[in-house]
Amino acid sequence: MIGQIIFAIILLTAIALVTYNARKIIRNIKLGKPTDRSDQPGVRWRTMLRVAFGQSKMAKRPIPFVLHLFVYLGFIIINIEMLEIVIDGLAGTHRAFSGLGALYNLLIACFEWLALSVLLGCVIFLIRRNIIHVKRFFGVEMTRWPRTDANLILLAEIALMTAFLSMNAADYKLQLQIHSTSITGSFPMSSLLLPLLPENPDSLRVIERSCWWFHIVGVLVFLNYLPYSKHLHIVLAFPNTYFSNLKPKGQFTNMDAVTHEVKAMLDPSYAPPVSDQPARFGVKDITDLTWKNLLxxxxxxxxxxxxxxxxANITGKLLSPRKIMMDTRDRMVEVGKQIDKNGSFTEDGKSLLDNYISREELWACTSCNACTEACPVNINPLEIIMDMRRYIVMEESLAPSSLNTMFANVENNGAPWKYAQADRVNWREGL
Incomplete structure (x- = not known):
């Protein structure tokens, strides 16, 4: 009973911490402005299943795709066994689902093959990051912590899968010693570890129990580490792809207040609806972004x-779409911490613009949408970039001189070029 009580305390504590962290994340996301992403539910479900569950956009790079698929599916499916572990821990049973007979043997065998695939995938990923030094894993934004975070997760998954296989190996050897004719489970991978284990039954029980506790506590710690890690995408990839922007890439949003003003300028009889002017044109800080941008x-x-x-990045410009998203998250977390401390957010003299993202980065963007097309979970850095540009132009009137020249030409000549409207058709002369 002591073991069951300790397990229940650990489980309830982990669930409470996960809930606490999840509430903070949801609170931070809700700092953004509302936006409607509830249309076309059928298309959204298909997008989520294809992109998040099916990993369709990962397939453009076949080797990482296969490795990631092994790790992703292996880790998720293996942790289905968590249900049995939780029941065993609370009820004091051992392999509670063993009554499933042949089906149970098949499941354990599949779990072991998947555990091996996770191990191999994580080892190769570590080699790619730390020995081969794949270029895209580095950059000015990839400081020591992001690189350490990635390695910690990979090492943790290796440790969890090793504990899982070692637990099964010790249990299998115990079963062979006690009742060799009636084995519960099938152990194609962990059976290879039998020569490495001691023969003493008491030692085997210690190994089996130690690995059992390490595995379950490790998974619970992993769940509570996610909110502080980039691996939160394991959970958020599904809602993020469901709420994807379904409009054609490159179709920008118009501000209603500006649209009504332009219509009134073109048609004096147009009566714009009575509505409050937006607090700000464009985006200066995270509270000007939408909740989807923060998600x-x-x-x-x-x-x-x-x-x-x-x-832009390839040609040596300062812009990195990944940095745009990481900076947005860092600023959001900073604002969230201030809310935790003071109960509400008060101006701290900082903003996403300038303090986190420089203007040079924003104006380096060609708005080609390559970043949104490449993202495996349908993140849209371009939307943030363009809305921050909108603030610079409409609130501060600080567009680069080349753009100001174009704006002046449009205003005076009705075209981006410097010649007058009357000269537009001069090219026909002599034809």
Whole structure:
């Protein structure tokens, strides 16, 4: 009973901490402005199943796709066994589902093959990051912590899968010693570890119990580490892809207040609806972004696919779409911490613009949408970039001189070019 009580306390504590952290994340996301992403539910479900569950956008790079699929499916499916572990821990049973007979043997065998695939995938990922040094895993935004975070997760998964296989191996050897004719479970991978284990039954029980506790506590710690890690995308990839922007790429949003003003200028009889002017044109800080932009920031996997295809970054410009998302998340977390401390957010003299994201980065963007196309979980850095540009132009009137020249030409000539409207058709002369 002591073991069951300890297990119940650990489980309830872990669930309470997960709930606490989840509430903070939801609170931070709700700092954003409302936006409607409830249309076309059928299309949204298909998008989520294809992109998040089916990993369709990962397939553009076949080797990482296969490795990630092994790790992703292996880790998720293996933890289905968590249900049995929780029941065993609370009820004091051992392999509570063993009554399923042949089906149970098949499940354990599949879990072991998946555990091996997770182990191999994580080892290869560690080699790619720390020995091969794949270029997209580095950059100015990839400081020591993001790189350490990625390695910690990979090492944790290796440790959890090793504990899982060692637990099964010790249990299997005990069963062979006690009742060799009636084995519960099938152990194709862990059976290879039998020569490494001691023969003493008491030692085997210690190993089996130690690995059991390490595995379950490790998974619970892992769940509570996610909110502080880029691996939060394991959970948020599904809602993020469901709430994807279904409009054609490159179709920008118009501000209603501006649209009504333009219509009134073109048609003096047009009566714009009575509505409050927006508090701010464009985006200066995270509270000017939408909740979907903030969900994007939390979902960012820091994989660098966006930055690796960004033409501005490739040609040496300062812009990195991955940094845009990481900076947005960092600022959101900073604001959230101030709310936790003071009960509400008060101006702290900082903003997303300038303090986190520089103007040079924003104006380097070509708005080509390569980053949104490359993202494996449908994150849209371009939306944040364009709305911050909107603030610079409409609130501060600080567009680059080349754009100001274009604006003046449009205002005076009705075209981006410097010649008058009357001269537009001069090219026909002599034809």
């Amino acid at each position: 994007d920031a939390y979902t960012c996997t820091e994989c660098g696919r966006c930055t690796s295809v960004c033409p």
